[in-house]
Amino acid sequence: MNEHLSDWTERESTAEAMIPLIGRLYRKNNVVTSIYGRAIINQSVIGILRAHRYVRQVENSELSVHDTFPILEAMDRLELGCAHIDIGKLAVKFRNEGGADSLDAFLQREIGEIIGKHSAESASNAEKDTKDVVLYGFGRIGRLLARILIEKAGGGNNLRLRAIVVRKGGASNDLEKRASLLRRDSVHGSFKGTISVDYDNCAIIANGNYIKVIYSDGPDTLDYTSYGIKNAIVIDNTGIWRDEDGLGLHLKSKGVSRVILTAPGKGNIKNIVYGINNDWITDDDKILSAASCTTNAITPVLKAIHDQYGIEDGHVETVHSYTNDQNLIDNYHKGSRRGRSAPLNMVITETGAAKAVAKALPELKGKLTGNAIRVPTPNVSMAILNLNLSKEVTVEGVNEYLREMALHSELQKQIDFVNSPEVVSTDFVGSRHAGIVDAQATIAGGHRLILYVWYDNEAGYSAQVVRCVNQMAGVTYPIFPKRERPEQFAD
Template sequence: MNSSRPLRLGLMGFGRTGRQLFDLSSASEDIEIVAIADIGRPDILLYLLRSEVEAPEQYYLEGNFVCGPRSRARLMSTDQPGEMPWDIFGVDLVIDATGVYRSAEVLRHHLQGGAPRVMLRSLPEDEIDRIVIPGINEDSISATDRLISAGSATTSALCLLLHTLAKEFVIECGSLTTVHAYTSDQALQDYAGGDYRRSRSAARNIIPNAHDAGRWLGHVLPAFAGKINTSTLNVPVQAGSLLDVTLVMEEPSVTAQAVNEVMRAGAAAQPERIGVVDDPIVSSDVLGSELSLLFDSQGTQRAGEHFIKTLSWYENRGHAKRMLEVARLYGNLGAVTEVA
């Protein structure tokens, strides 16, 4: 990237994550979103953006552009990666924020359209060049990376928790259940889909679901490969999620107080990503948080000699902010270097 100009991003999908990315980038001086691909009506896309931000009056339409304080993005009416001509916008990186396209084969369509690199908002379906979690493995990135992922909100929270605790304790194995807000691919009324449970109303039910974090964890934290089981409970809450993690510690002397102290040290070391809360908060209290992990000190419990249970909160805006961190990391590397 030319350091004399902002990092130029393209965005596919102007759903909740896409709108958060646009809002966050508009508040920065080093990033601008220059093109957005979405099939929604421009006036409705603007309406949704304004409904979610603290300063809605700063956003407006100007022809086919959605504009903010430091962003002026061309709206393109498509939802197909292969139809987007990223090269004409001179983008440095494209973020696929749809949550729909997760395979390397489909993501390469962005590259064919002129995107130097593509970042996936979620975990991939198959192997890509890199999964990057800021604060953990950003030193692993390479100028040859073209298909990348910033993980997911749940994956970032889990990795930061494990990474912080593993600095002081030996963790043998563990189990994660994320108590997660319902997602945009769930139906609000019972509707026949591809999965029995997820065909039931997200607004009326607690719905057990699988989660891919355990599958990809070893790519970010090799010491935990195959050691953490992961699952999800989607609950009738629109936003705000809870990370419920039970860990088996090698040493029988680990106390809840010791775990809390280590997490406080971790928060002090990475205050932009990790926080610790001592108040008895609930899910709505975390809305708008730009942290990836808000550790709940009241939720730490010891059971028997080796089990420690922890609770942590997170919200999608924190993940959006981490995605922009990853974009900056690659922007600082400069242009893509081809593999020899």
């Protein structure tokens, strides 16, 4: 028994030694490190060890801190340029190659294009190119967006949250209440860091980020330049304006260059699901939509299945957590059934997500129907994809394909994969993936396939929005190891 404790203590010690290397690579080089898609920046020792343990679920082999620590040490010496690097995948690849190369030679081959690319001048230029962001609205999605933007500001060369725009509340301590809602969250837990309030200048300071709180009753009357904000991207998370005329009001305010909506856009507004059709974003686009949480959750999985097996038609049933649009107790609501108490009822309602898939993935136009059931949980939802395919499928074949897509394809940020008979909705709170395939629930036979896809309809969606904003701002970094469609499933 003593050897188990001794081994654990020794791994703890190694994980502790990893923390300053991870932090230095992030803050000095703006290198974001992860282990099989699990970010390890600002993680505790236990968090780092758990990220390593996760690999056992998806690769059927253990990954130890002894595998990844040498890679971090080597990377710390290489003066790397900005990048996202999955050290877990690099470590497994190096181990599987059986020492054919030295570690230095291996890294030269895998990440050579960014070795030696860091310099004080490039860091200074990147800082100048930092893009100002304004959150218009500060509800559930707004606060999650704020948390992600603040978290990602640590490297210094990314998006910078400069202001939050809200309507004046009725309380005299409105500013403190806004800060408190950012500081504490019943679903996502406490804010990771420190928050203080500058009452004299009406601002919130979160982890060193100075965020002006601006009170306004309309999007077209503001002068952001008076706060030092220029060419900002406004993220409208109110849902009040959803067409070009309404969202175009933001562009009338000084200091705004572009607008993105955190809801499905109407009319000719491009609905973007990052990872699927973000190549549609052009420099000329002033107004974009990040579609809906459900559309973001299902479209990547649907694309993966359609590319490999062909979707003839299907039905999407969304089992969705209740939202602010519903009533806590029975009361009047203009929508059907939504007036009934959300915490006490399952509520059948409509969803446009299935049809909205076609706005990002036109080849599925007219092939999908959809409906939704609101259930008494505060966060994390599920989509059930009931599909008829062009090719015959098996449970084992589909699960192996989706596992590979989640780990090694261009959709690895969007699709996650879990293969446990014990997971439930709360296990996915905080997931930054658009959707998580539950392998244990997959049903397949002949040309029929039923998939169960979990998604954190708040955090996962917010991460997708930030990915869109990064591209709009031109803040994109190379990703290593290089991603490609798994060879065994290539056409």
